[in-house]
Amino acid sequence: MPSVTTSQQLCDGVLDAGSFITWDTTPVQLPMTDEYRAELVAAQEKSGVDESVVTGEGCIRGRRVAVIACEFRFLAGSIGVAAAERVVSAVERATAEKLPLLASPTSGGTRMQEGTVAFLQMVKIAAAIQMHKEAHLPYLVYLRHPTTGGVFASWGSLGHVTVAEPGALVGFLGPRVYESLHGERFPDGVQTSENLYQRGVIDGVVPMRWLRPILDRVLRVLSGTSSAPVEFDPAPALEAIPDIPAWESVLASRSPIRPGARSVLRHGATTLTPLSGTGQGESDRSMLLYLARIKGTPCVVLAQDRTLSIGADSFGPAALREARRGMRLAEELNLPLVLIIDTMGAALSKDAEERGLAGEIARCLAELVTLRCPTVSVLLGQGTGGGALAMLPADRVLCALNGWLAPLPPEGASAIVYRSTGRAADIADDQQIRSRDLVSTGIADAIIPEFPDAAQEPIAFSQRVALAIAREIRALTLIPPEKRYSMRLQRYRNFGLPRADAL
Missing domain, CATH: 3.90.226.10 (2-enoyl-CoA Hydratase; Chain A, domain 1)
Incomplete structure (x- = not known):
């Protein structure tokens, strides 16, 4: 002692x-x-x-x-x-x-x-x-x-x-x-x-x-204030984004050398302080929780580390409880919350069921969409199932060019619809899971380019992601808090309904 x-x-x-x-x-x-x-x-x-x-x-x-x-x-x-x-x-x-x-x-x-x-x-x-x-x-x-x-x-x-x-x-x-x-x-x-x-x-x-x-x-x-304003380039127009087939994005997102959340933080953030666990006796290595500055802006960062989300370390209830701790931190400290999504999906196991995985997904959704602080979500790569959805509903949603979002991996959806995994590429197209489709349907707000693939330019891509996050945070802080909160609730309240301009 x-x-x-x-x-x-x-x-x-x-x-x-x-x-x-x-x-x-x-x-x-x-x-x-x-x-x-x-x-x-x-x-x-x-x-x-x-x-x-x-x-x-x-x-x-x-x-x-x-x-x-x-x-x-x-x-x-x-x-x-x-x-x-x-x-x-x-x-x-x-x-x-x-x-x-x-x-x-x-x-x-x-x-x-x-x-x-x-x-x-x-x-x-x-x-x-x-x-x-x-x-x-x-x-x-x-x-x-x-x-x-x-x-x-x-x-x-x-x-x-x-x-x-x-x-x-x-x-x-x-x-x-x-x-x-x-x-x-x-x-x-x-x-x-x-x-x-x-x-x-x-x-x-x-x-x-x-x-x-x-x-x-x-x-x-x-307790810090933001650094001097930085001039940010506007988000690229959809017309300038390459028209990549959905299945190519799925394969690209699964590359073992594709930069993940740790790369974004290493090359795009400063003043990093890692926090650990839920504070209530649980910890999940696949969820990263940091206090950080991204391009000079103080924030709380929640990030899924897909390299630690495989097999026995699959993304489980403790990861979502840790995510909720990060949400509370951002709310209590009135800091922007950044959520980086990159997961093969939540754990499918007896342990996850008995420890309340479904309930934790529900609580994450309810708490995240009603937070009063500014929120930015980033679909960095794989966005599979409830584990991805639980960290999605933010003020602004960004998507890497080869990022995607789906209820199940395309192979799983193909097995349900066609009783075979052999039509995964077709189902990926049909379900509109790729970045271009997510922007077109209003799920995502902007695409972060890859030239031509993040795996070939890991540092430049990571810095580009950080700049995109900082750009969105800066824009959100210029909106009166009550208006921003109302806009977020209205966005998800009306999502999926026919838009007036489409009638």
Whole structure:
């Protein structure tokens, strides 16, 4: 186990030198026994602070941030009424001053000396943090060793981004309590930061010495403004797009050397911060979730990685739950959401059915189409079935020249219609799945060219995709939010109906 770091060590390691300014005032005075009062005095002498929480503000590379940090030497960082009041006051001040908030708990949980009243402090802390997030302000969490109990189950688990110290004990039920109640040790290796990261509960394991540059990178996205406007070329007219047969696009999209989502991010985005999992104990490697800047524009990126969507790693319910986490992030932070679609389809398995795949597709559709933030979807290559549809209904939909969208792979549709896979090319034409058809039917808004095939120009194509995304985001931000939201709902409400100009 790592040694316990102090609140002072945290501030010294993360904040610009000399920038910390305390927000702390004298703790709330409560009725208490003489024994408890003596414990508080002893804790003050041991720790050098007057409560288990230190609050204030400082700067990270010149950017103001609010800070809340537990002090474990003060009664094991436990939270009672006075400590909770200090936490809530700091959260409320950060919200009022529109500051990003960094919270770094290290705590045994609720202060037992104050009983049930202390236990209920979790409620007001959670409420204050939720109000901070509803103000579209970042809430970042760095879990230090150890973090357990009500602290982990309230403000330790509500971060937009949550990372932890290497080797830290992190869990709801303290191992000593478990052993006392059950007469046996808690299983080894469960309540560790590394295990929680692998299970998709937290986003990473970060040594203190790396925390400052990572927080700076995150804040440049979450609290950053767009760079100076870039002049974008208009989307190419449909007449200028090559008339490629649908089956040729299907084959091109399946090329093992075709650039995928990772290539687009590598060559077209900056300030990349990967996040991990659903935050609820699941992770699917086929779904990528990033905070990023695309051509200077801060955004949340959700991307399907088709190279990790085959066989045992097929796109499953956890991937869609991770997608919904990305949608919530974009909504809470008021950032544009970019969705990159490239999938052979969702998993067809007993496990996927029992873990609610159909329900997750439905929830993705419902949440995505009703998000208030700007949204751009990109059909980068294969767009098969509900796994593709779940990430499609955005304000603007782009399609690579050889991208396509279909209810099933053409071979599967051919098997249903003709009882043979041999007419896949015919069914691909009949179903109008290719990029030109998607634009003609109003499913997609513009085509991203390939010259002649993305596999032959991976870097140039990836940069072209990024420019197209940035162009659409910039255009969307010029539309009043309520009008943009109404336009999106109307678009999908009327989709498929005869258009007035066609009557």
